[in-house]
Amino acid sequence: MNFMNVFITPLTYAFMQRGLLAGTMVGVLCAVMGTYVVLRGMAFLGDALAHAIMPGVAIAYLLGGNLLLGALVAAAVVALGIGYFSKQGAVREDTAIGILFAAALSLGVAMISSIRSYAVDLSHILFGNVLGVSPADLWITFGLGTVVLLTVVLLYRPFMVISFDPVLAATLRLPAELLRNVMLLLLALTVVISLQTVGVGLAAAMLITPAATAYLLTRRLAPMMFVSAAIGAISSLAGLYLSYYFNIVSGSAIVLTATAIFLAVFLIKRGRR
């Protein structure tokens, strides 16, 4: 088997083609939104959102509906819920997130555990099943992904200001509250889309690791986003090939690839100092 064949052989399968397409889109999307997650210190929130989507996915699964749709509904409910609890000021935001996220995860697992094929289904939801991506899923991913990326491009400057300097945002009379909610919504959408490739358990890693790596390599926001996107895409592609040849769960392979890139960059940077 020559070198090119290593890359081409898997592409003869339609499911693999779809997986690679979906994986790359998700990799890019997570990496771009991840830039804000890393810079604004929202890692915990990203992880929580991912887990909190579980019940929605579980219900969709039990009813035989579209998983993405179920996840979408759940994400909207959770994002609003976090806003509601922390806005009252009765509990701190991270406490509210912690409670909601643990409850939602438990509810999700409880529902799925009532099905017979429990173990397999749960592992797909937790760690993704990128090779099971249907053509319809691919279109939804593409559509939602485009919406998220366009919004990020359009709101590039306002997002930068509310993240870097909320006081300036206020003096410029930016609708900071609204912008924060939009950002939260985009984050929720991103997490939902990443369900198929890396699952709820690993979505946070795809948000954080490529962006954290890019942070080490760049000094401005836009380049950070591009480098992060490139790392996200490469991790997804490389991870899927690894998953194909070594028969490991796709989500794990993708996240481990991203982590390997992070470690390499970190150590090289360290060595230079």
Add this chain to the structure above:
Amino acid sequence: MTHIPHRLEVENISVAYGDNVILRDISFQVPHGAQIAVVGPNGAGKSTLFKALVGLLPLKNGRILIHGMPLGDHKDCVAYIPQREEVDWRFPVTVTDVVTMGRFNTRGWFARPNRDDHEAVARSLDEMGIANLAKVSISDLSGGQQQRVFLARAIAQEPHILLMDEPFTGVDATTQQVTLNLLDHLRQRQVTAIISTHDLNLAATRFETVMLINKRLVAFGPAKEVLSQENLQKAFGSSLLVMENGAMLVDECCPPDEDHHHP
């Protein structure tokens, strides 16, 4: 004769973080082009007052008028230079990026900065003597340079009112001088400036008007009257040291108790 409203009128405002009321019943008026020093001990609410003035913190009661109109009716006439500890210096932006942010409002949010904006940015970098740092990442700047970046941004904003939170703390003599020169320029341009400082000497010598606060307004008016020993004692309590020659110093080593155990 038509009545010209004060540039800034603050009427009975109270400001709180949650249920913790920091400022109570503060009222004062600032005419056009005035320059005011705000002094008070750590935790007195100087930064809190500034944040309220830009509309960042909601008012529990009272109101703030600028040019006779409520806060919020104006787009870009207040500029704010934050206390340096309040900025995330690890954020991936360059000096130019930061100064350009001051221009974002001029042409709407989606428009890219145009030639005018670039020129305004270059001019303010020049004025602050940091044109050579334009492409440098803000994480690589010294304290004084950081200060000047924010001064440059404020100039680029072309404000009517400029708020500076402790611009003289922890910067070198050059930056202090640059800041003082800027204040002179601003005076000529009729820009109102409100500056918080811990340097009582500076407040007494460089500002005609001084505001002394500690949660409440202790005194407001001509520097000589406000900075009397009695007033200072009221505001600073035991951390005020009176020297034998009558000079007064504020002992900064021990911040007030509230700072140690707020929730």
